[in-house]
Amino acid sequence: MVTVSSFQAEEQRRSIAACFARTGLTVGQLWLRYFALGGDVSEAELEEFLQGLLPLPGIQRDMVAHAVNERLDEISDVRRAPYSRDAGEDIRPRGPLAALVGLLDGAHRVAPERLPEVIATAGRALGLRIAVYLADYDQRRLIPFPEHAPGRVPLAIETGVAGQAYRRAGTMLAEDSAGPRLWTTLLDGDERMGVLEVEADVDTDLSDPALRTQCHWLASLSGHLIAAAMRYGDGLDMTRRQRRRGPTAELLWQHLPPLTAATRDVVVAGGIEPAYDVRGVTFDYALSETTAWLAIFDAGRDTGAASLAVSAALAAYRSARREGQGLHGQESAVDKALSSRFGAGATVRGTLAEVDLTHGSLHHLEAGGEAPLVLGSGREPATVDSARRSPFGAGTPGRISTARLRPGDLLALHTEGLSDARSADGARFSLAGCLDANAGQVPPEIARRVLQAAKSHCHNTFTGDAGLLLAHWPGMP
Structure with a gap:
């Protein structure tokens, strides 16, 4: 790891603060993004850092820089905040907290039809690939959302592992020629909204109880967000209804x-x-x-x-x-x-x-x-x-x-x-x-x-x- 002098650290801080000023975020919003990356200083301490009143270790400065840069990537292609290490190195922490906080942050003011992307991004914090299926109003089929997602077709609730997970309101492991995958129920409280399909790399054990618990948390929070989004958008509802x-x-x-x-x-x-x-x-x-x-x-x-x-x-x-x-x-x-x-x-x-x-x-x-x-x-x-x-x-x-x-x-x-x-x-x-x-x-x-x-x-x-x-x-x- 490259050692950074106090002068270089201060120059990095100045650049981060200047870039932060162009994000349009409040300190609280920046802290939420930083916290989702694994940051461990308080919102007040983050504000003091931005004002030059409190130094932070290099890893924490880089997390702040990454949170700022993510926002800048969303709004424009302006000059980005510098890192204290090689910019090609992945500094984003992984884990359940980053996934859940990232899901909450990503879903804020997002259009309902973009929720599957937000859920998939949260899954990547756990090293997982996630797809969303919604139950139709007849409760006979699980419909992929987006409905025409490549390689995905409606699944019967009465048969198959996905349907079994939905019927039991639980999590089931499927082993097939395409590889292992988890199916876990999307829940809004106790109401079943559909299922999540969860896939992982070969070195990830999908039968791990801890991972299953994390997937359950993710599915429960995703279900809440989907139910809330259905109150102000029609895209999710149109997927669930299969006829007029x-x-x-x-x-x-x-x-x-x-x-x-x-x-x-x-x-x-x-x-x-x-x-x-x-x-x-x-x-x-x-x-x-x-x-x-x-x-x-x-x-x-x-x-x-x-x-x-x-x-x-x-x-x-x-x-x-x-x-x-x-x-x-x-x-x-x-x-x-x-x-x-x-x-x-x-x-x-x-x-x-x-x-x-x-x-x-x-x-x-x-x-x-x-x-x-x-x-x-x-x-x-x-x-x-x-x-x-x-x-x-x-x-x-x-x-x-x-x-x-x-x-x-x-x-x-x-x-x-x-x-x-x-x-x-x-x-x-x-x-x-x-x-x-x-x-x-x-x-x-x-x-x-x-x-x-x-x-x-x-x-x-x-x-x-x-x-x-x-x-x-x-x-x-």
Whole structure:
């Protein structure tokens, strides 16, 4: 290594400071880039260095220079900050911290369609090659993003290692003629967005538990960024949708909460079908440390105003719930919203529920909706006792029913369109049997499999919209 005199070090500092002034970055933004490279001085110390008040070792000066030069490369081809060593030597540190911080920094204000490049760059900090696949809205295929990436094709969720990783919401190692690769699930919290394909050089052991953990971190942060980007750009969403979605379905999908969410004490997961032609079904939930609030609404498919009615019911329910009102208050709010907006005769069927996460107490109210099903370990799915009232909008108060969940129970709220899906010969879909057959899966995979099974049973010709909302209560530790 070349030894640098104090004079040369000061000349380098002056040049770095002058170049930094042309970057348009704040000291905080420069520090974030420097930190992602492995720098270990504080933001205040970096500012003192730039002002000539604090000397830094050569390696730290070079990291600052590299952070400055990366920014200059982005904005122009101006004079670059000098290094204290051979400019051809790679000084960028590698590792999980550099990858995660680099991912955050690279995603700041980036266009959504450029996120795969940002994720790939973060992967290179771990010595990995990474590609992004997004799940389509039918949850049948994993679509490469960008969709026409060379050498990449859509993959089936039901088969293959990539699909297995998605189904299990985990990480799987594939060995094939192209070499080993990892498939790890893209997660926004607990919602599955797709998978990452991870490849490495021959001297990297993809079965290393530490590397798998790093890939999981990267996939989780990438999933958060992708979900956030979908709120302000259409490129990611256009990849996920494989056919046209009409205005009615568009409205209802925009009102849905994430299809999966979890706390330490409960996991919820749901879905609606037909995914591209849903007309009158929606669901909602809210989670806290002590309570899970659940709701599902069904306005039918036969009227043009079904989507507006079910959206009004959803909005009234959310408003009442967020004001702290209980089930009767929520029920009254939905009744009033429907009668005042649509007049007499506008009704929406539905079920409201609250689960006490400390003791497993279930309180529920059915307004023309289907009574919840409960599936527990070692016993058949059972419909809980209920006292159904007329649908929302009729203005007839209902009675709240109660039940007690056991640790490990799975609670299922559903619409008639799901349980009444029929085959060509008129046979009804067995919702209870399908839930029981898939009881060993994680809740979002149970929801996916049940809806896929119902779709196959009726050959995707639902007479009513199918809605499903699951809540798994593991019980208090």
